[in-house]
Amino acid sequence: MRRHNFRFDPQRLRMTVLDMAYAGSTVHLGCAFSIIEILAVLYRWHLRYPANNPNAVDRDYLVLSKGHGVMAQYACMHELGWLDDAAIKGYFSDGSALTGLSDSRVPGLEVTSGSLGHGFSVGVGLALASKRYNSGQKTYVVVGDGEINEGAIWEGALFAAHNSLKDFMVIVDENGFQAMGRTSDVMSLNSISRKFDAFGFETVTVDGHDQEALNQAIQSLQSSALETPKAVIARTIKGKGVSFMENDNSWHYTRLTKDTYRQALDCLERKSG
Amino acid sequence: MRSTFSKEITRIAQANDSVVLLTGDHGYALFDEFRKHCPNQYINAGIAEQNMIGVAAGLAKAGFRPFVYGLSAFVPIRVLEQIKIDLAHDSLPVVLIGDGAGLVYSHLGTSHQAIEDIAATRALANLQVYSPADRYELTHCLDLSIKSQTTVYLRFGKADRGDVHDRPIDAHLGDLLKVREGAGPLVILATGSMTRTAIDIADQEFSDAEVWSAPCIKPINELTIIAIARRASCIVCLEEHSIHAGFGSVVAELVAQHAPTRVLRIGIEDRFSETCGSYEYLLQEHGLDTFSIRKRIADFVQVSL
Numbered sequence: 001m002r003r004h005n006f007r008f009d010p011q012r013l014r015m016t017v018l019d020m021a022y023a024g025s026t027v028h029l030g031c032a033f034s035i036i037e038i039l040a041v042l043y044r045w046h047l048r049y050p051a052n053n054p055n056a057v058d059r060d061y062l063v064l065s066k067g068h069g070v071m072a073q074y075a076c077m078h079e080l081g082w083l084d085d086a087a088i089k090g091y092f093s094d095g096s097a098l099t100g101l102s103d104s105r106v107p108g109l110e111v112t113s114g115s116l117g118h119g120f121s122v123g124v125g126l127a128l129a130s131k132r133y134n135s136g137q138k139t140y141v142v143v144g145d146g147e148i149n150e151g152a153i154w155e156g157a158l159f160a161a162h163n164s165l166k167d168f169m170v171i172v173d174e175n176g177f178q179a180m181g182r183t184s185d186v187m188s189l190n191s192i193s194r195k196f197d198a199f200g201f202e203t204v205t206v207d208g209h210d211q212e213a214l215n216q217a218i219q220s221l222q223s224s225a226l227e228t229p230k231a232v233i234a235r236t237i238k239g240k241g242v243s244f245m246e247n248d249n250s251w252h253y254t255r256l257t258k259d260t261y262r263q264a265l266d267c268l269e270r271k272s273g
Numbered sequence: 274m275r276s277t278f279s280k281e282i283t284r285i286a287q288a289n290d291s292v293v294l295l296t297g298d299h300g301y302a303l304f305d306e307f308r309k310h311c312p313n314q315y316i317n318a319g320i321a322e323q324n325m326i327g328v329a330a331g332l333a334k335a336g337f338r339p340f341v342y343g344l345s346a347f348v349p350i351r352v353l354e355q356i357k358i359d360l361a362h363d364s365l366p367v368v369l370i371g372d373g374a375g376l377v378y379s380h381l382g383t384s385h386q387a388i389e390d391i392a393a394t395r396a397l398a399n400l401q402v403y404s405p406a407d408r409y410e411l412t413h414c415l416d417l418s419i420k421s422q423t424t425v426y427l428r429f430g431k432a433d434r435g436d437v438h439d440r441p442i443d444a445h446l447g448d449l450l451k452v453r454e455g456a457g458p459l460v461i462l463a464t465g466s467m468t469r470t471a472i473d474i475a476d477q478e479f480s481d482a483e484v485w486s487a488p489c490i491k492p493i494n495e496l497t498i499i500a501i502a503r504r505a506s507c508i509v510c511l512e513e514h515s516i517h518a519g520f521g522s523v524v525a526e527l528v529a530q531h532a533p534t535r536v537l538r539i540g541i542e543d544r545f546s547e548t549c550g551s552y553e554y555l556l557q558e559h560g561l562d563t564f565s566i567r568k569r570i571a572d573f574v575q576v577s578l
Contacts, residue, residue, distance in 0.1 A: 057336075104362065104363055105363075110334070111330075111359070112358050112359075112362050112363070115354060115358055117323070118327060118354075118355065118358055118359055119327075120327070121323065121324040121325075121326070121327020121328055121330075121331070121355075121359075122327045122328075122330045122331045122334070122359055123331060124324065124327065124328050124331060125327055125328035125329060125330055125331015125332045125333075125334070125335075126331035126332075126334060126335055127331070128328060128331065128332060129331060129332050129334075129335030129336070129337055130335065132337075133335070151323070152323040152324055152327070152355075155319075155321035155323055155324035156321075156324045156327065156328075158319065158321065158324075159318060159319065159321065159324050159328065162319075
């Protein structure tokens with residue numbers, strides 16, 4: 001695999017997402033932008049891929065259960081050299097491999113998502129396998145706050161706690177929105193942290209765009225002596241990084257025009273400059 | 274058949290420590306033997322079937338060979354989407370065991386009766402569907418399933434209807450098995466619990482009818498079915514499943530395309546059970562008792578020949 005310098009700079013990752021979304025005339029920008037720092041921190045400091053091989057049998061697992069944010073993961077995979085420039089520029093072109101929701105046939109994507117509430121349980125199964133092998137592999141599952149409407153998530157949470165899957169960590173992207181509106185209007189979640197706490201997880205709530213804070217939260221949970229699964233509740237902003245997209249749920253569905261693409265790039269360039 | 278299952282699944286797990294058995298809090302006493310010999314390979318995943326399939330997917334991705342046991346009303350019906358996306362999409366070698374297929378839970382009503390599981394699963398890409406008729410076919414299907422490179426759904430229905438074979442089966446994946454000789458114009462093809470019925474009916478009234486059993490519904494040896502259709506004047510398909518998109522439909526699709534012959538599909542019509550009662554009673558309600566089937570076949574033969 002071609003090696004990059006693995007900086008996972010959030011603004012550059014967002015630019016890659018913008019490039020893909022513009023090239024493919026795709027939607028789901030807002031929910032990709034809210035998980036940029038979460039994925040950057042995981043890839044930069046936590047996930048182990050021996051020989052930079054996405055299929056290494058002893059790798060850690062990153063399961064993107066909220067497949068709608070997959071462009072954020074593609075952007076990271078591009079930095080790892082797992083995706084080339086042509087894959088980014090050719091997003092959504094006829095006969096291409098990268099779909100609008102994650103597909104497990106792409107090396108680096110562990111599950112096929114898009115129907116929500118699946119990846120959590122597959123991640124639980126991967127973590128159970130690691131425990132049975134005593135391999136020390138970590139499993140990180142990223143779910144959306146809207147996604148945890150799904151009952152299967154809570155079946156998996158019971159199972160993970162009952163089986164003391166201490167190397168299983170769920171990271172909830174709490175951006176406060178789901179497809180049709182605010183989570184508080186659609187299906188109130190109240191305290192996600194207390195819910196996972198009650199299911200037997202060790203839980204930390206953190207600013208999901210503060211890389212240092214995220215990193216410390218993950219580290220502190222990893223170093224816990226408890227045998228319980230872990231949950232990070234990452235408070236995030238849907239559309240984070242592009243001022244006119246932030247907390248505007250229409251960017252779950254809106255396609256970029258030449259103008260909005262340019263404006264969004266300007267926003268990001270100002271920040272990274 | 275259930276004791277065979279208990280014995281065979283234990284044998285398989287003892288021979289291969291990557292085999293794990295997951296159950297959705299079902300199978301009381303069925304797994305006593307298994308738990309005694311392979312306690313570390315047994316996982317009761319609780320009453321949480323969606324998660325159980327996802328966990329099986331994760332285990333299979335990491336190299337385990339999961340067998341997932343449930344009632345066919347739940348595995349596969351309740352978790353069809355998990356099977357499609359988490360298992361079949363990746364051709365994961367997970368074996369799904371659906372017990373109590375058909376009308377077995379006659380007293381418990383619609384929630385526990387599975388008359389649509391073949392239809393639902395045969396349309397899933399990468400998924401194989403097995404339907405053994407007796408303990409020999411069950412052993413054959415379990416042997417096939419552990420060799421399979423993709424996801425398998427194995428349905429087994431009423432387990433105490435008696436053997437249709439008298440020795441272990443030596444056949445390939447998809448093969449139909451001749452269970453009664455006959456050179457007449459009528460050929461009966463059956464699967465699962467209805468195979469015993471098919472033989473009994475032929476013995477009683479259609480003495481020159483050949484009877485075949487289909488332990489595999491998908492894949493199925495198409496050439497055998499086409500050859501039968503070329504020779505027979507009329508074919509009757511028998512199954513304890515909806516006539517819509519079940520085994521009879523598999524046969525009818527092949528026959529229509531390759532060797533048009535009259536095909537009568539006997540199974541459950543487009544309705545749920547209306548009453549409570551014994552298994553035999555519900556078979557009768559659905560016209561799957563030997564008397565009703567004999568009459569339907571006789572009428573069909575009369576108009577076909």
